[in-house]
Amino acid sequence: MRIQHWQDVASLLVGVWLVVSPFALGFAGAAVWITIALGLAVILFAVEAFVIPxxxxxxxxxxxxxxxxxxxxxxxxxxxxxxxxSVLSGILVIFLAGWELLTDRDFTTWWHDRWHHRAG
Structure with missing residues (x-):
């Protein structure tokens, strides 16, 4: 397991926050379960990035x-x-994922090759 991008660690922390936030902030109703489920999914994607970048x-x-x-x-x-x-965490997750895409060599190479060859 190797961490390639600090954004994955930050996303992991946002996911952990989402899992504990219903208890820390006293949510009730559907917000509890939806926040926990989405938080676990964010954690899963972050850990997956460590295992299979x-x-x-x-x-x-x-x-x-x-x-x-x-x-x-x-x-x-x-x-x-x-x-x-939920809104602040969503913005943060999108921001971190976008930042990582913009700085990931594999993605930027794929993006450049894909669109550069189509133009030519």
């Missing part, structure tokens, strides 16, 4: 971040703290 997990993290952004309104979170935690 690839740029594909960042796309999964971006989708999870989007789910975190939308969950308060699609599910109807009752607490402002649940909404704020």
């Amino acid at each position: 690839s740029y594909l997990e960042e796309w999964g993290e971006m989708l999870l971040g989007l789910a975190l952004l939308l969950a308060p309104w699609t599910v109807g979170y009752e607490q402002v703290s649940a909404t704020a935690s």
Whole structure:
């Protein structure tokens, strides 16, 4: 297991926060289970990045971040703290995944080769 990007460690920490935040902030209702499930998924993608480094997990993290952004309104979170935690965590997950994609040599090489050869 090798850590290639510090963003994966940061994503792991955001995932841990998501798992403990319902208890730390006193969420109730559906927000508890959705936050824990999305947090575990973020943790899973971050750990997967340590074990099998690839740029594909960042796309999964971006989708999870989007789910975190939308969950308060699609599910109807009752607490402002649940909404704020979900939205801020979602923004952070998307930001970290995007940053990692922009700095990942495998992805930038693939992206350049894919679009450079199509143009030519």
